[in-house]
Amino acid sequence: xxxxxxxxxxxxxxxxxxxxxxxxxxxxxxxxxxxxxxxxxxxxxxxxxxxxxxxxxxxxxxxxxxxxxxxxxxxxxxxxxxxxxxxxxxxxxxxxxxxxxxxxxxxxxxxxxxxxxxxxxxxxxxxxxxxxxxxxxxxxxxxxxxxxxxxxxxxxxxxxxxxxxxxxxxxxxxxxxxxxxxxxxxxxxxxxxxxxxxxxxxxxxxxxxxxxxxxxxxxxxxxxxxxxxxxxxxxxxxxxxxxxxxxxxxxxxxxxxxxx
Amino acid sequence: xxxxxxxxxxxxxxxxxxxxxxxxxxxxxxxxxxxxxxxxxxxxxxxxxxxxxxxxxxxxxxxxxxxxxxxxxxxxxxxxxxxxxxxxxxxxxxxxxxxxxxxxxxxxxxxxxxxxxxxxxxxxxxxxxxxxxxxxxxxxxxxxxxxxxxxxxxxxxxxxxxxxxxxxxxxxxxxxxxxxxxxxxxxxxxxxxxxxxxxxxxxxxxxxxxxxxxxxxxxxxxxxxxxxxxxxxxxxxxxxxxxxxxxxxxxxxxxxxxxxxxxxxxxxxxxxxxxxxxxxxxxxxxxxxxxxxxxxxxxxxxxxxxxxxxxxxxxxxxxxxxx
Numbered sequence: 068x069x070x071x072x073x074x075x076x077x078x079x080x081x082x083x084x085x086x087x088x089x090x091x092x093x094x095x096x097x098x099x100x101x102x103x104x105x106x107x108x109x110x111x112x113x114x115x116x117x118x119x120x121x122x123x124x125x126x127x128x129x130x131x132x133x134x135x136x137x138x139x140x141x142x143x144x145x146x147x148x149x150x151x152x153x154x155x156x157x158x159x160x161x162x163x164x165x166x167x168x169x170x171x172x173x174x175x176x177x178x179x180x181x182x183x184x185x186x187x188x189x190x191x192x193x194x195x196x197x198x199x200x201x202x203x204x205x206x207x208x209x210x211x212x213x214x215x216x217x218x219x220x221x222x223x224x225x226x227x228x229x230x231x232x233x234x235x236x237x238x239x240x241x242x243x244x245x246x247x248x249x250x251x252x253x254x255x256x257x258x259x260x261x262x263x264x265x266x267x268x269x270x271x272x273x274x275x276x277x278x279x280x281x282x283x284x285x286x287x288x289x290x291x292x293x294x295x296x297x298x299x300x301x302x303x304x305x306x307x308x309x310x311x312x313x314x315x316x317x318x319x320x321x322x323x324x325x326x327x
Numbered sequence: 328x329x330x331x332x333x334x335x336x337x338x339x340x341x342x343x344x345x346x347x348x349x350x351x352x353x354x355x356x357x358x359x360x361x362x363x364x365x366x367x368x369x370x371x372x373x374x375x376x377x378x379x380x381x382x383x384x385x386x387x388x389x390x391x392x393x394x395x396x397x398x399x400x401x402x403x404x405x406x407x408x409x410x411x412x413x414x415x416x417x418x419x420x421x422x423x424x425x426x427x428x429x430x431x432x433x434x435x436x437x438x439x440x441x442x443x444x445x446x447x448x449x450x451x452x453x454x455x456x457x458x459x460x461x462x463x464x465x466x467x468x469x470x471x472x473x474x475x476x477x478x479x480x481x482x483x484x485x486x487x488x489x490x491x492x493x494x495x496x497x498x499x500x501x502x503x504x505x506x507x508x509x510x511x512x513x514x515x516x517x518x519x520x521x522x523x524x525x526x527x528x529x530x531x532x533x534x535x536x537x538x539x540x541x542x543x544x545x546x547x548x549x550x551x552x553x554x555x556x557x558x559x560x561x562x563x564x565x566x567x568x569x570x571x572x573x574x575x576x577x578x579x580x581x582x583x584x585x586x587x588x589x590x591x592x593x594x595x596x597x598x599x600x601x602x603x604x605x606x607x608x609x610x611x612x613x614x615x616x617x618x619x620x621x622x623x624x625x626x627x628x629x630x631x632x633x634x635x636x637x638x639x640x641x642x643x644x645x646x647x648x649x650x
Contacts, residue, residue, distance in 0.1 A: 152397055184370070
């Protein structure tokens with residue numbers, strides 16, 4: 068018995084093992100590799116850059132100022148409006164809804180108050196009382212609000228709904244000179260503003276978690292066509308033409324950065 | 328004995344080699360232009376499409392409760408392969424969608440997409456009319472509600488039509504002047520739950536007569552058994568448009584709801600007296616009248632009479648006659 072074991076522990080057994088192993092390897096070598104290399108996400112070249120969108124137009128109707136139009140969807144990656152039929156997809160990042168389509172929201176399919184309800188989006192929005200350049204840290208995911216149409220009029224103006232991206236000067240006397248043309252003006256708060264009573268209203272920055280988990284910070288500059296500063300905003304200035312600047316960083320980031 | 332074992336080992340190894348080589352040689356090379364997976368991400372996880380290589384089809388079942396108008400699939404392919412055309416969101420009713428995969432070796436495989444939209448049937452409309460009582464709707468009325476088991480709150484996937492005797496379909500459009508158009512669940516008389524799709528406008532250009540109601544929702548469609556009757560009504564809302572004109576000039580009133588018909592009279596009330604104006608022209612949407620050349624400056628509220636109805640008026644805004 069001992070001899071038997073001794074015999075098989077020598078070279079022939081090693082040779083056998085190699086032959087069998089080689090055979091098995093050879094027979095398996097044609098198997099299909101079903102796991103393709105991950106492809107780079109489309110649109111990744113938009114990260115870490117300052118982008119500007121000017122005069123993004125949505126329909127408005129001054130004859131029915133209290134009737135909201137359908138939500139308008141926008142992609143921060145393509146800088147284009149997205150068809151409303153794509154509402155439950157992850158191809159858009161922010162929605163403009165509510166009166167004058169002036170209330171912002173993110174793309175979140177899990178929230179029944181989001182226009183994307185049912186879709187795969189996991190986004191949201193929040194607003195900070197900070198200047199755009201000062202917003203460097205990305206807030207925690209639990210701070211984002213998943214509902215649509217939640218960031219709009221600021222409490223510092225008329226019909227305020229919390230901290231908003233614009234101040235609505237209903238009578239034209241909060242920031243305007245009280246004339247009729249300065250009434251009903253929406254002042255974007257991308258930069259600080261000082262009211263006629265001397266109150267300084269800090270700038271606001273909107274932060275967006277996109278449906279795929281990236282982050283963007285947005286400076287809302289104007290909702291008037293070709294008019295980017297408060298001195299040229301009047302009741303009859305063509306609106307709603309959104310102008311804003313933003314930076315996107317990829318999912319997992321903790322800081323907003325602009326890289327050369 | 329020892330040499331026998333060597334022989335046995337060699338035969339055994341040869342057998343393994345033969346088996347291994349046979350399997351390698353006999354299998355045809357796998358296509359490099361294969362679609363490996365097709366999935367539709369949703370809030371509740373992925374809907375997986377079944378890829379059948381025998382007939383190059385992708386079959387995907389979309390449950391009704393997702394309320395998807397489109398699906399936006401995520402597709403993975405063989406290593407190095409690409410799609411001939413960009414994958415875009417696909418209408419859930421589309422029947423002619425194909426994906427051509429181009430392999431790393433230049434080979435091509437085309438897959439046909441089959442979408443099974445799982446909707447609850449039968450699709451039942453609550454009829455406005457009965458055999459005994461035909462509902463009368465005024466032409467141009469802008470707040471019609473349709474009740475059916477839509478099982479959705481998404482108005483964008485529902486279409487409502489009035490079908491005339493000739494079979495022509497006239498869509499009822501959402502009346503956005505009354506706010507956002509929505510679909511909401513309602514409990515009807517017998518305690519059953521259904522859905523109401525409201526604020527639809529009856530097209531102002533239609534003419535009186537009997538029409539059937541047809542409702543489409545994705546791949547479901549239903550038509551009322553009994554028709555509704557469209558009738559003329561009294562105009563009850565004008566589009567706010569306070570204009571300033573001079574004596575002798577014309578102005579136009581435009582209805583915002585019930586259609587105009589048989590416009591017999593346009594007038595101002597001046598010092599308590601009705602002042603008839605010349606009717607220049609009218610159609611079902613608007614009427615143009617001329618202000619008398621000798622009318623004193625001021626603001627006058629206009630009034631019109633259609634058919635045998637009582638006069639209609641904007642009520643609180645008027646036409647200003649300038650100096």
